[in-house]
Amino acid sequence: MSDKQDTFIEHILAENERLQAALRFAQIGTWELDIVNKQVHWDERCKQLYGFSKEDTVTYEEVLTYIHPLDAERVREAVQSALNPQSDGAYDIQFRTIGAEDGQLRWIHCKGQTYFNKTGEAYRFTGIAQNITELIESREQAETSDHLAALALEGANAGRFTVRLEDNHVDHSTILAHILTGNERIVNRATLVEHVHQDDRGIRDEAYQQAEKTGKLRYQARFVWDDGSIHWVRVIGQYQYDEKGKPYQFSGIAQNIDQEVEARLKLEESELFVRSVMQNSPVAKLVVVGEQMTISIVNDTMFQLLGRNDSIIGKTLPEALPEFVSASFIDRLKQVFKSGETFYQPEERVQLVRHGVPYTGYYNYIYKPLRNTTGVIYGVLVTATEVTQQVVSRQQVEEAESLMRGAVELAQLGTWIVDPLTGQVLHSERMAEWLGIESGVTHLNNIYPLVFTQDQERVRAALELAWKPESGGIFDLEYMIVNRLTSRKYIIHAQARTTFTEKGVPVKMTGTAQDVTTDRSLQLALQQQVQQSTEELAASNEELAAANEELAATNEELATTNEELTESNELLARSNDNLEKFAYIASHDLQEPLRKIQSFGDLLKKDHGSALGNGLHILERMQSAANRMSILIKDLLAFSRIMPNKEVLTTVSLNELLTSVLAELELRIEETHAQILIDPLPDISGDTSQLSQLFQNLLSNALKFHKPGIPPIIQIRYKQITFSDLPLFAKVSRQSTDYHQIDVIDNGIGFEQEYASRIFQIFQRLHSRIEYAGTGIGLAICEKVVMNHGGAIIATSEPGKGATFTVFLPQA
Numbered sequence: 001m002s003d004k005q006d007t008f009i010e011h012i013l014a015e016n017e018r019l020q021a022a023l024r025f026a027q028i029g030t031w032e033l034d035i036v037n038k039q040v041h042w043d044e045r046c047k048q049l050y051g052f053s054k055e056d057t058v059t060y061e062e063v064l065t066y067i068h069p070l071d072a073e074r075v076r077e078a079v080q081s082a083l084n085p086q087s088d089g090a091y092d093i094q095f096r097t098i099g100a101e102d103g104q105l106r107w108i109h110c111k112g113q114t115y116f117n118k119t120g121e122a123y124r125f126t127g128i129a130q131n132i133t134e135l136i137e138s139r140e141q142a143e144t145s146d147h148l149a150a151l152a153l154e155g156a157n158a159g160r161f162t163v164r165l166e167d168n169h170v171d172h173s174t175i176l177a178h179i180l181t182g183n184e185r186i187v188n189r190a191t192l193v194e195h196v197h198q199d200d201r202g203i204r205d206e207a208y209q210q211a212e213k214t215g216k217l218r219y220q221a222r223f224v225w226d227d228g229s230i231h232w233v234r235v236i237g238q239y240q241y242d243e244k245g246k247p248y249q250f251s252g253i254a255q256n257i258d259q260e261v262e263a264r265l266k267l268e269e270s271e272l273f274v275r276s277v278m279q280n281s282p283v284a285k286l287v288v289v290g291e292q293m294t295i296s297i298v299n300d301t302m303f304q305l306l307g308r309n310d311s312i313i314g315k316t317l318p319e320a321l322p323e324f325v326s327a328s329f330i331d332r333l334k335q336v337f338k339s340g341e342t343f344y345q346p347e348e349r350v351q352l353v354r355h356g357v358p359y360t361g362y363y364n365y366i367y368k369p370l371r372n373t374t375g376v377i378y379g380v381l382v383t384a385t386e387v388t389q390q391v392v393s394r395q396q397v398e399e400a401e402s403l404m405r406g407a408v409e410l411a412q413l414g415t416w417i418v419d420p421l422t423g424q425v426l427h428s429e430r431m432a433e434w435l436g437i438e439s440g441v442t443h444l445n446n447i448y449p450l451v452f453t454q455d456q457e458r459v460r461a462a463l464e465l466a467w468k469p470e471s472g473g474i475f476d477l478e479y480m481i482v483n484r485l486t487s488r489k490y491i492i493h494a495q496a497r498t499t500f501t502e503k504g505v506p507v508k509m510t511g512t513a514q515d516v517t518t519d520r521s522l523q524l525a526l527q528q529q530v531q532q533s534t535e536e537l538a539a540s541n542e543e544l545a546a547a548n549e550e551l552a553a554t555n556e557e558l559a560t561t562n563e564e565l566t567e568s569n570e571l572l573a574r575s576n577d578n579l580e581k582f583a584y585i586a587s588h589d590l591q592e593p594l595r596k597i598q599s600f601g602d603l604l605k606k607d608h609g610s611a612l613g614n615g616l617h618i619l620e621r622m623q624s625a626a627n628r629m630s631i632l633i634k635d636l637l638a639f640s641r642i643m644p645n646k647e648v649l650t651t652v653s654l655n656e657l658l659t660s661v662l663a664e665l666e667l668r669i670e671e672t673h674a675q676i677l678i679d680p681l682p683d684i685s686g687d688t689s690q691l692s693q694l695f696q697n698l699l700s701n702a703l704k705f706h707k708p709g710i711p712p713i714i715q716i717r718y719k720q721i722t723f724s725d726l727p728l729f730a731k732v733s734r735q736s737t738d739y740h741q742i743d744v745i746d747n748g749i750g751f752e753q754e755y756a757s758r759i760f761q762i763f764q765r766l767h768s769r770i771e772y773a774g775t776g777i778g779l780a781i782c783e784k785v786v787m788n789h790g791g792a793i794i795a796t797s798e799p800g801k802g803a804t805f806t807v808f809l810p811q812a
Contacts, residue, residue, distance in 0.1 A: 028260060031112075032126040032378075033060060035083065036316055037292045043374055046129050049108050051099020056376050057290075068096035068105070082114045083122045089114030091127055094136070107136040111264075123314025124296060128264060135236070135253070158255035161237075163189055165249055179233060179256045182225030197222035197230060207235075215239045217252060220261075232261040284386075287370065289379035293317040293333055296379065305363075305384060307354025323353050336367040336380050343367040347391050362391040414513040418444065420467045420498070420506040431513060434492065436484035452480035452489070466498050467506040473498030475511060491517045652688050654681035654742075658716070661695050668703050673711040679718040682740055684809055686789050694785040695744075697778040698805050702746035705803070715745040726808060727794065734790025736810035744805045750797040759795060 029045030038060040047053060050066045064072050075095050082091035091112035096105055112127020135158070159176025163169070168189045177187045180195050196204050200221035207219035217237040222230050237252020284302035288295055294316050303309060312320035317330055324330055329350075336343050344366050352359045365384040369377045414431035418424070423444040432439035435450050444463075451459050459479055466475035475496040482489055496511025604612075605619055612619060658678060662669070669676065676699075684691075699714065706712040721741050726732065732739070751759070760783040782805075786793045790810045797803035 027131060029129040030126070031110075031129060032124070032289075033079070034290045034292070034294060035122050035125055035314060036294050037290060039290065041290070041372075041378055043372065049106055049129055049131055050097050051102045051104055051106070053101060056374070066097050066100050068098055071095035079125075082112065083125065085116055085120035085122065087114075089116065089122075089125075091125075094132060105133075106131060107133040117310045117313045119311050121311070121314050123294075128260070130260070158253045160253050161187070161251070163250040165247060176254055179231075179254050180223050182227055182229065182231075195223045195225070197224055204235075211237070211239065215241075215247075217250075220257060232257045284384040286382040286384075287379055288317055288333065288382065289370075291334070291337060293330060293337075293380075295320055302382075302384065305386060306352065307357075307359070323351060333367055333380050333382070336369055337377055340369045340371075340377055342369065347387055361386055361388040363387060412515065414492075414515075416496075416511050416513065418463075418496075418509040418511075420509060434481060434483065434490050434513075434515065436486060450481050450484055452482060455479035463509075466496065466509065469500050469504040469506075473500065473506070473509075475509065478516065489517070490515055491520050650685070650688060651683050652686045652691055653683050654691070657688065657691055658695060661692060661699060664696065665699055665703065668700070672703055672706060674703055674706075674714060675711065676714045676716070678716040681716070681718050681742070684740060684789075684811075686809075687785075690785040690788060694782050694807070697782050698744045701778060701805075702744060702748060702803075705748040706746070707749055707800075710747070713747045715743070717743040717745065720811070721808075726792075730792040730794050730806075730808055732790060732792045732808060732810065733787045734810050736790070738811040739791070740807075740809045740811060742807045742809070744807075745802065746804075747802040750799045750801050750803050752799060753797060756795045756797065760793070 027045060029043055029047075029049055031040055031042040031046045033040055039057050040060055040063050041057050042050075043056075047056075050063070052058075052066065064076065067075055075093060078091060078093045081087055082089055091110065091114070094107060094109045097108055098105060108129050109132045110127060110129045112125060114122050115124040116122050157175075157179070159173045159179050161170055161172040161176050164171070170188050170191075172187050174184055177183060177185050177191075180187060180191060193201070193204070203219055203221050207217055211217035215238055217235065220232060220234040223233045224230055234255045234257045235252060236255075237250055239247040240249050240251060242248050281299055282301060284305040285297075285299045286295065286302045287297040295313050298310070298313060306312075306321065308320065317333070318325050332343055332345075344364075346364045347362050348365060350361055350363050352361065363384050363386050365382065368381045368383070370379040370381055372378050412430070414428050414434065416425060416427040416431055425442050425444055425447060427435075427439060427442065429439040435447070437446070437450075448456055448460065459477060462475055462477045465471050466473055475494065475498070478491065478493045480489055480491050492513045493516045494511055494513040496509050498506050498509045500506055601619055605616065655678075658681065662676065668674075702714045703712055719741050721739050723735065723737055723739070726739065760779050783793050786807055786809070791808045793805065793807050795803060795805050
């Protein structure tokens, strides 16, 4: 279908070429203005009219330079008017050119038409040009010789006439009558009216009304000859006036323009016909013109394929289809435009944007150059057919076949196909290796002798049964074969299925075969081993019975030990409880004398500070020591309260908990100008108080150990991990499949990694109290809280590069 349409389009283009030849014979040139790129494509006749013999394509501005300076602006305005969507797109103007190479002055009559798309954008402007120098010169001569000189252009198929207005007498050339009536007879003024086609008389009347105002007449209309035939005539004339300004006669010419009109109509009809053929084609087609690849014609099938509308007409291909810019499509189009060679690409993978949505498909497409009548390439015809479904289906089949071949190869299977009617066998290389024959085609009669003698009849009977429709066509048999060359024996397991016609005639049996020799040997060895193992197992059972008796006695001893262990655990629990109470009472009682020391010290300093002299310094050191002792006792009390593994009672929102902790540390954060970045955190099961201590201690440490003069930046990051993702040195106190991982990362002073485990021990410090205050209990509390919640805490650091404390908490 596509090839026929392409041939038909080529036929139409050939008709256009013949039409162009007719235009050349009539000395009528053709031209086209590339609206987007402002370039003019013209034929040889047009170039002659401009005294130009070089390129077939020149810029619009360059063309204007060859127009007479007095006419150039008028031409520019006429072009702009024709390109205005509010106009009918018509272009009709006479002007002078100055030869680009010969300097000759010529009068040209240009006519053209602009084509607009549905959105009103002009996408094509084309027309014809004719040399009217002789006509204009004759008219000018008539004006300089009392306007009575004949304006006849007999050689151009034109006749002159003069109408004396006082009596309507008509003086005319012989050819005029033939042009207007088809016969050589006297023409009067009535003849000039009566022979005008009835439908075109309004055109004539309007032209004469305009002539009464301007003194100049110009129109073209159909004239009906005496024999009834219709012919196109162009009438040009002007009034002559006396010294008082009163018109006394009207002179003009009439020119037969059948050939010109017919050529233009044929050109328009052929273009419309080509467009109609393309629009109705089920194959996607598109025409681009010029080196800039301006889109000229697109049929509906191509619009659907591209997911675009007619707004792309008149645009360059890169503008209309930007997704093609980075691909090779435009380069190939330009190569076809340059070389004139047709390009064909089957099953090209193309990435489009259809209706704003990315789409990938496969297409067969052809780029074919289009030539004008002079053989110059002016555009490219693009034909595309989508074959996505076919390509994808074939790829799926090829993939399935590849997978099947891979599976067959992986399973070390041999394959074979039998024709039940002829006995021909097509077998794979592996089957040939087992049988000791060449791979390819052989006959069943050559296979049967290679089957172990005791199995031959069984194999033959199974095959014949599988070739009967009532059997279901299934062949499934295990038998032995003997290699023809080496006499090596193979036990193979063969399976196959027979394909039947609708009448039940077997046409093909397709099957596979597997070497099970090793499997059968292993089965035999396994049977022997099982028998031996059974005997050994009986002996072992007797020994096991004796061992069971000893185990029973051991179990009795173990039960007694378990009772003692339970009693010890109860004693330990009471001891831990007493220890917790003791720590609480001790810390509480120790706080009382410390408060008195601090209070008495404050009174002593207040009342007798001036009398103490150097003793004031000793008093301040005493109060500082008492204050450290108070902080130490508080930290010990906090540590003692988290010693036991308490039950987890509530669901804790870590996001809300961090908000509370940051509120308590607000003053310290402001003082250090710290920046704290927190990921969204989960809700976990735990103890709110203990978890608050955990994050408060970690954040306090990060704020405390910051670099001097550098604001702390603290990041709290979160992710979920599995048990297998836990670091080897993270010893959790309760095992779970999944864990919460929370990292507290700072940009502080850091520490040597060798101290990473030491810092979690109680009272352990890496810095002096003068450098950084503290008791060394905070991180010990953190470790206890994490352990109480079934998790683990680790630290990683490097001096001067900050530290990371990572907490792992089980999710269940």
